[in-house]
Amino acid sequence: MGINVLEIFEYEFMQRAFLAGMIIAVLASVSGTFIVLRRYSMISETLAHSALVGVAVGIVAGYNPLWMAVIVAIISAWIIEYLRGHFSLYSDAILAIMLSGSLAIAVIIVSLGGAFNNSLFSYLFGSILSVSKEDVITIFVFGSLALGVLLLYAKELYFIAYDEEVAQVSGIKIKFLNFLLVTVVAIIIALSIRVVGSLLIGALMVIPTISALQFKLGFFKTSILSLVFAIISVACGMIFSYYFSLPSGATIVLSVLSIFILSLAVSKK
Amino acid sequence: MPTNFKVPIFDVKNLSYEINGVNILSNISLEIFNAQYIAIIGPNGGGKTTLVRMLLGLDKASSGEIRIFGKKLKDFKDWYKIGYVPQRASHVDANFPGTVLDIVSMGRTSQKGFFAKTTEEDKEAVDSAMQKMDIVDLKNKMIGTLSGGQRQRVVCARALASKPEVLILDEPNTGVDAISQNRFYSLLKELNKVQKITIVFITHDVGVIADDIARLFTVNQKLTTCNNPKQALSCKEMSELYGIDAHLLHNHKHGH
Numbered sequence: 001m002g003i004n005v006l007e008i009f010e011y012e013f014m015q016r017a018f019l020a021g022m023i024i025a026v027l028a029s030v031s032g033t034f035i036v037l038r039r040y041s042m043i044s045e046t047l048a049h050s051a052l053v054g055v056a057v058g059i060v061a062g063y064n065p066l067w068m069a070v071i072v073a074i075i076s077a078w079i080i081e082y083l084r085g086h087f088s089l090y091s092d093a094i095l096a097i098m099l100s101g102s103l104a105i106a107v108i109i110v111s112l113g114g115a116f117n118n119s120l121f122s123y124l125f126g127s128i129l130s131v132s133k134e135d136v137i138t139i140f141v142f143g144s145l146a147l148g149v150l151l152l153y154a155k156e157l158y159f160i161a162y163d164e165e166v167a168q169v170s171g172i173k174i175k176f177l178n179f180l181l182v183t184v185v186a187i188i189i190a191l192s193i194r195v196v197g198s199l200l201i202g203a204l205m206v207i208p209t210i211s212a213l214q215f216k217l218g219f220f221k222t223s224i225l226s227l228v229f230a231i232i233s234v235a236c237g238m239i240f241s242y243y244f245s246l247p248s249g250a251t252i253v254l255s256v257l258s259i260f261i262l263s264l265a266v267s268k269k
Numbered sequence: 270m271p272t273n274f275k276v277p278i279f280d281v282k283n284l285s286y287e288i289n290g291v292n293i294l295s296n297i298s299l300e301i302f303n304a305q306y307i308a309i310i311g312p313n314g315g316g317k318t319t320l321v322r323m324l325l326g327l328d329k330a331s332s333g334e335i336r337i338f339g340k341k342l343k344d345f346k347d348w349y350k351i352g353y354v355p356q357r358a359s360h361v362d363a364n365f366p367g368t369v370l371d372i373v374s375m376g377r378t379s380q381k382g383f384f385a386k387t388t389e390e391d392k393e394a395v396d397s398a399m400q401k402m403d404i405v406d407l408k409n410k411m412i413g414t415l416s417g418g419q420r421q422r423v424v425c426a427r428a429l430a431s432k433p434e435v436l437i438l439d440e441p442n443t444g445v446d447a448i449s450q451n452r453f454y455s456l457l458k459e460l461n462k463v464q465k466i467t468i469v470f471i472t473h474d475v476g477v478i479a480d481d482i483a484r485l486f487t488v489n490q491k492l493t494t495c496n497n498p499k500q501a502l503s504c505k506e507m508s509e510l511y512g513i514d515a516h517l518l519h520n521h522k523h524g525h
């Protein structure tokens with residue numbers, strides 16, 4: 001298959017999928033770095049399931065599912081942050097409750113709307129066939145916005161990840177930045193479910209950073225390495241998805257897992 | 270000291286703190302003025318950490334009032350003026366992706382605007398902080414690979430890099446070797462005398478710095494102030510409250 005990998009770019013749907021996939025790789029790895037360092041990896045799983053509620057509403061009511069996913073994921077992220085701040089519940093418990101709650105609501109909406117079909121399947125596991133031109137534009141616009149915000153506050157977010165209290169005492173607006181981070185992550189996750197699928201996006205956010213961390217490098221190098229890992233995984237995953245007609249989310253996650261295992265092996269030498 | 274007409278940097282009135290009905294601190298009042306060097310001592314669990322956490326807005330007092338630079342705690346915005354080294358700051362995740370330089374540079378973060386580049390002033394501040402804490406050699410090492418004492422010095426360097434007007438240090442010397450400790454004490458003295466930085470220093474090692482400090486606070490649920498630390502032992506209330514650790518002060522006297 002190595003002979004004519006380039007042939008896949010002759011198809012317009014593959015060009016779109018690749019474009020969307022690359023943007024998502026960048027977004028997922030950059031935001032994933034902050035999420036992992038804050039020990040908040042589970043939030044990506046939870047928000048991905050909340051995004052499904054948006055997808056369900058979109059499919060059943062005939063709105064753009066991607067847009068609805070973004071909106072519902074953001075609302076869910078805010079509810080999580082609010083609960084974390086105002087009730088002394090355990091934050092992993094909050095995430096678990098929101099995750100199953102969201103999934104239940106999504107399933108009910110889809111059942112009532114009679115929309116259990118292939119289109120829903122593609123939102124669960126990702127699909128390179130289904131990325132429309134409109135999707136690419138949505139992903140690009142919201143994605144640039146989200147990335148811009150992350151880069152704008154990268155230093156502050158890094159400081160908070162290292163020591164939240166000292167960051168607070170040095171005058172950094174902790175509450176605002178925590179809200180901002182979960183909002184951006186919600187947007188990124190909602191955008192990603194087209195290509196990676198809501199059941200699998202968590203892995204793409206977390207594993208590139210975990211792999212990069214194995215090499216014990218400084219912050220900048222770790223971020224870059226994580227970015228490279230994410231891009232390679234998405235590219236390989238999409239190529240495999242095309243050649244073997246498999247859901248792209250699954251092939252992307254297997255690619256990123258392989259990179260993780262390789263990283264472990266190489267760094268532990 | 271003719272400072273009474275000035276606005277204190279910290280002005281605390283009738284501060285109390287309780288958790289689940291247990292009084293941790295009761296009825297604390299204190300004033301800390303510009304360029305003063307204050308040491309806080311007290312037995313383990315006496316409430317020293319709790320007191321400075323309240324001063325910094327990290328814990329909320331049950332009752333009482335705190336003013337910083339004349340402003341109410343909740344209205345105070347100029348946090349960049351304050352450098353804080355928390356107790357046990359050296360406990361970091363072994364995998365945390367940060368070099369010593371990355372961590373010390375965090376001291377400059379809050380003074381940046383959007384998209385701000387690292388300026389010459391930032392670099393200068395970071396370099397000089399690393400020199401002061403003698404960690405220039407460790408610059409490119411990962412924080413997770415350092416020893417506890419080395420990490421503690423990194424954390425102090427981060428606080429210094431922000432060029433604070435007030436330094437609050439909660440037992441920053443834990444695990445630091447004797448030579449580095451003495452260097453650190455001289456540094457604090459110099460920062461206070463030359464650069465007029467206000468220092469609030471929680472320590473169990475007050476004997477060594479008794480000559481440098483202006484006042485000594487003892488915290489054991491209540492606060493006792495001693496304005497003449499060199500004669501700390503003769504402060505009656507102090508020895509009553511703090512009898513158990515009074516040998517620290519004794520050591521100092523023998524040393525002379």
Ligand SMILES: Nc1ncnc2c1ncn2[C@@H]1O[C@H](COP(=O)(O)OP(=O)(O)OP(=O)(O)O)[C@@H](O)[C@H]1O
Pocket residue numbers: 288293311312313314315316317318319320356
């Ligand atoms: N979150 C908490 N819940 C319950 N009790 C607490 C909490 N934090 C502190 N305390 C109690 O408050 C008291 C004061 O603690 P604090 O850490 O301020 O003491 P300290 O003087 O700094 O001691 P050390 O010298 O060991 O650092 C202790 O009795 C401690 O058990």
Ligand SMILES: [Mg+2]
Pocket residue numbers: 317318319356439
């Ligand atoms: Mg303490």
